[in-house]
Amino acid sequence: MSSEPNSEETPLLLNNGPAQTQPRDGMQSPDRHPEDEGREIKKGLLWRLYVSHFLSTWNMRSYEFTVILLFVKAYPNTLLPTSIRGILTNGATLLLSPAIGRWVDRNASRFHTIKTTILVQRAAIVAGCLLWILLFSTQALLAGHSPSQARLDYQCKTAIVAVLMLLGIVERVCAVGNMLVMERDWVPTIASEVSDPPLHQLNAIMRRIDLVSKILAPVFVSVVYIRDPLYLAAVAALMNLATVGVELATARSAWTRCTVLRLAREPKAPPEPEDDTTITLDSDETTPLATPATDELAINNNKKGLRLYFSSDVCLASLSTALQSFSILSLSGPMTTYLLQHQYTPTLLTTVRTLTSVLEIGSTILFPLSARLLTTHTHADPIPTLGLAGVTFQLLLLTPCFIALVLLPQPTSPTNTNPAIAHPVLTALVFGSLGLSRLGHWTHNMAVQQIVQTRVPAGHRVEFSGVEMAAVSAAEIGRWAAAAVWSRPGQFVAVAALGLGSVVVVWALFVVWVWLGWRRGRGRVRRLGVVL
Numbered sequence: 440m441s442s443e444p445n446s447e448e449t450p451l452l453l454n455n456g457p458a459q460t461q462p463r464d465g466m467q468s469p470d471r472h473p474e475d476e477g478r479e480i481k482k483g484l485l486w487r488l489y490v491s492h493f494l495s496t497w498n499m500r501s502y503e504f505t506v507i508l509l510f511v512k513a514y515p516n517t518l519l520p521t522s523i524r525g526i527l528t529n530g531a532t533l534l535l536s537p538a539i540g541r542w543v544d545r546n547a548s549r550f551h552t553i554k555t556t557i558l559v560q561r562a563a564i565v566a567g568c569l570l571w572i573l574l575f576s577t578q579a580l581l582a583g584h585s586p587s588q589a590r591l592d593y594q595c596k597t598a599i600v601a602v603l604m605l606l607g608i609v610e611r612v613c614a615v616g617n618m619l620v621m622e623r624d625w626v627p628t629i630a631s632e633v634s635d636p637p638l639h640q641l642n643a644i645m646r647r648i649d650l651v652s653k654i655l656a657p658v659f660v661s662v663v664y665i666r667d668p669l670y671l672a673a674v675a676a677l678m679n680l681a682t683v684g685v686e687l688a689t690a691r692s693a694w695t696r697c698t699v700l701r702l703a704r705e706p707k708a709p710p711e712p713e714d715d716t717t718i719t720l721d722s723d724e725t726t727p728l729a730t731p732a733t734d735e736l737a738i739n740n741n742k743k744g745l746r747l748y749f750s751s752d753v754c755l756a757s758l759s760t761a762l763q764s765f766s767i768l769s770l771s772g773p774m775t776t777y778l779l780q781h782q783y784t785p786t787l788l789t790t791v792r793t794l795t796s797v798l799e800i801g802s803t804i805l806f807p808l809s810a811r812l813l814t815t816h817t818h819a820d821p822i823p824t825l826g827l828a829g830v831t832f833q834l835l836l837l838t839p840c841f842i843a844l845v846l847l848p849q850p851t852s853p854t855n856t857n858p859a860i861a862h863p864v865l866t867a868l869v870f871g872s873l874g875l876s877r878l879g880h881w882t883h884n885m886a887v888q889q890i891v892q893t894r895v896p897a898g899h900r901v902e903f904s905g906v907e908m909a910a911v912s913a914a915e916i917g918r919w920a921a922a923a924v925w926s927r928p929g930q931f932v933a934v935a936a937l938g939l940g941s942v943v944v945v946w947a948l949f950v951v952w953v954w955l956g957w958r959r960g961r962g963r964v965r966r967l968g969v970v971l
Contacts, residue, residue, distance in 0.1 A: 479634070479635040480629060480630060480634055480635060480636065480641075481696065483696065484629070484693050484696045484697055485636075485641075487689040487690070487692045487693040487696070488625070488629070488689075488690075488693045489644065489645075489648060490685070490686075490689045491621075491686050491689040491690040491693065492621055492645055492648050492649075493648050493651075493652065494682045494685060494686040494689075495557070495617055495621070495686060496648060496649045496652040496653075497652045497655075497656055497682075498560075498561070498564065498678070498679055498682060498686075499560075499614050499617075499652075500652045500653050500656035500657070501652075501656040501657075501659060501660050501675065501678070502564050502567075502610070502675055502679075503656075504656060504657040504660045504661075505568075505660050505664075505671060505672070505675050506524070506567075506607065507521065508660065508661075508664050508668070508671065509571050509668055509671070509672065510524070512575075512668045513574065513575075513578075513596070513600070520600060522919065522923070523604070524604055524607050525915075525919055526916060526919055527604055527607070527608055528607055528608055528611040529611075529912040529915045529916045529919070530912070530916060531608040531611060531612055532611060532612060532615050532908060532909065532911075532912040533909045533912035533913050533916065534909070535612050536612075536615055536619075536905040536906065536907075536908035536909040536912065537744040537745070537902065537905045537906045537909055538905070539612065539615060539616045539619060539901075539905050539908075540619060540744065540901045540902035540903065540904055540905020540906065540908075541744060541902045541905065542616075543616070543619060543620055543624060543901040543902075543905075544898060544899060544900070544901045544902045547703040548703060549620070549624060549625065549628070549694060549700050549701075550690065550691060550694040550700075552616075552620050552624075553617065553620045553621065553625070553690055553694075554687060554690070554691075555616075556613045556614075556616040556617040556620060557613075557617065557683065557686055557687055557690070558683070558687075559609065559613045560609075560610055560613035560614060560617065561679050561680075561683040563606045563607075563609040563610040563613065564606075564610055564675070564676070564679045565676045565679055565680060566606055567603055567606040567607065567610065568672045568673070568675045568676035568679075569672075569676060570599050570602060570603055570606070571603070571668070571669075571672040572669055572672045572673060572676075573599060574595075574596060574599045574600070574603075575668055575669050575672070576669070577592065577595050577596070577599075578592060578596065615908050618908075619901050619904050619905060619908065620901070621645070622642075622645065622888065622892075622904075623891065623892060623900055623901050623904040624900065624901050625693075625700065626638070626641055626642065626645060626892065627892035627893065627897075627900070628697075628699050628700055628897070629641070629697055629699065629700065632893070637807075637810075638889060638892065638893065639806065639807050639810045639822065639885075639889055640807040642806075642885055642888060642889055642892075643803040643804070643806045643807045643885060644803070646803045646881070646884075646885055646888075647800055647803035647804070650796065650799050650800045650803065650881075651800065653796065654793070654796045654800075660675075744902055744905065744906050745906060747899055747902060747903060747906070748903055748906040748907070751895060751903060752894065752955075752956075753890050753891055753894050753895060753952070755948045755949070755951055755952035755955070756823075756826070756887050756890050756891075756948070756949060756952045757887060757890075757891055757903075757907045757910075758910060758948055759830065759883070759887065759945045759946075759948040759949040759952070760883065760884055760887040760888075760907075760911075760945075761907055761910035761911045761913075761914055762910075762914050762941055762944060762945050762948070763880065763883075763884065763914070763941075763942075763945055764911050764912075764914035764915045764918065765914040765915070765917050765918050765921075765937075765938065765941040766837075766918070766937075766938035766939070766941045766942050767918055767921075767922065767934055767935065767938045768837050768840060768841065768873065768876070768935060768938040768939060768942070769873060769876075769877065769880075770788070770791065770792045770795055770873060773918070773922045773931075773934065774873075775788055775792075777928060777931045780850075780928045781847065781849075781850060781858055781928070782850050782856075782857055782858055783857070783858060783859060783866075784857065784859075787859060791870045791873075791874065794874060795873065795874040795877055798874055798875065798877050798878055799877045799878075799880075799881055801878065802877070802878045802880075802881035802882050802885070803881065803885070805878070805882070806825065806881075806882055806885050806886075809821070809825055809882075810822065810825060813825070822886050822889050822890055823886065823890065823952075823953050823956065825882055825885075825886045826882070826883050826886030826887055826890070826949060826953075827949055827950065827953055828879075828882065829878070829879040829880070829881070829882030829883035829884075829886060830879060830880075830883040830942075830945055830946050830949050831879070831946060832876070832878065832879035832882070833876045833877075833878075833879030833880050833883065833942060833946075834879075834942050834943065834945075834946045836872045836873075836875050836876040836879065837872060837873075837876050837938075837939055837942055838939065839868055839872050840868065840869055840872035840873055840876070841935055841936065841938075841939045842868075843865045843868040843869045843872070844869060844931075844932060844935050845932055845935075846865055847862060847865050847866075847869070848862070849928065849929060883945075883949070887949075891903065891904060891907070914941075918938075921934050921937055922934055
């Protein structure tokens with residue numbers, strides 16, 4: 440991250456392997472050919488990419504909210520099943536994300552990886568919806584009958600929910616795989632910092648699509664849910680069946696139109712186990728049968744993935760965005776539940792959440808504009824600068840938010856006055872700081888995403904991102920655990936303090952990463968001066 444415009448090429452990334460090089464600004468992907476730079480990306484290719492990504496995020500977000508509503512309908516007096524599902528899905532992501540990353544990096548065809556994640560995810564969603572229909576139909580048939588039938592109803596319900604949990608794990612793992620393929624493989628392969636549009640602009644558009652789906656999908660699901668849960672499950676299944684063909688067709692068309700996407704990657708074959716027994720999966724791949732040797736191989740692969748991640752020059756930046764998931768200082772489930780218990784009205788919370796989502800989308804517009812402005816007027820690398828500004832802005836706003844939460848009096852009875860009326864200044868400070876802090880959060884998130892896309896060698900990019908996703912899942916599990924341990928409203932301040940502390944750690948990690956990059960840049964300039 441040297442500020443000198445003509446400094447030497449920068450060695451990247453893996454400290455335990457051959458040096459990779461990149462230009463001064465540090466923003467070129469190591470897998471890109473010089474003749475690909477500066478080219479204009481055809482609009483037809485971009486629109487196909489956007490449509491495929493929108494259908495993927497829309498189906499993921501809508502099913503995510505559908506499952507929440509259906510679990511609340513099936514278990515109206517407890518959040519335990521939903522919590523168990525959240526822990527299981529995040530635990531599976533924690534364990535399997537590195538393996539998914541390795542699978543993507545070792546597959547020669549970029550279309551094969553995205554096709555597999557789409558088809559398996561849609562199959563899991565449709566099967567889940569059919570099981571929800573079976574569950575509610577069974578309950579309707581056995582309701583109000585003899586104790587033996589009630590016992591049968593309970594057993595059937597438990598068995599169906601267990602299968603739904605397994606399908607939820609499959610769906611979540613495939614959603615993570617789809618995200619890794621699209622955001623960490625396809626996008627940085629198609630675009631660069633000097634393409635038209637540049638990489639930071641394409642990243643922002645893809646993030647904007649995700650945030651729009653995040654806003655509109657729950658609204659659509661809520662409208663459908665008003666009629667009947669059976670109707671909602673049926674609509675979700677039909678919607679996935681109707682759109683999977685379009686999603687696959689647009690992804691394949693984008694892949695066909697892009698030369699760099701069609702180029703086959705050289706598969707990185709894993710080291711052979713001592714046992715020669717293998718089974719053939721297709722013409723290009725062989726996989727060892729389950730033996731002690733292959734179990735040891737899987738463990739070694741996980742160790743290599745961790746070694747790849749923690750030896751990378753961008754490890755601290757990546758960890759900073761992963762740890763963002765630990766903080767509850769956003770209008771997510773725990774914070775919303777606490778504010779409802781504080782007697783804030785659902786209407787107010789819905790309004791604030793909508794305005795916050797608008798601000799989040801605004802960050803995807805400000806990010807490419809700011810990057811372009813910094814590139815034009817300074818010689819510094821704009822992406823780390825934006826990341827540091829974003830996380831600093833987030834921390835500065837969440838600090839008064841936490842203070843306001845501490846000062847907000849606890850309600851003494853359910854009939855207490857609405858705190859928005861009784862404490863307008865504290866209320867404005869809580870909601871205003873939470874909303875505006877999301878600008879900083881997403882600016883930092885998009886900056887780190889581009890840092891990983893452009894500074895991790897292409898052959899390791901998705902595997903690296905898989906380990907990053909595992910760290911994200913570990914942080915989310917930690918958030919669930921903290922909310923469970925300090926579950927009473929009076930203990931929420933402790934959870935909020937941990938959340939603020941995690942943002943301080945996020946800021947510190949990114950500051951250290953920027954400082955280390957600055958020191959490396961100064962060292963290169965000094966060595967260049969000696970040579971001259």
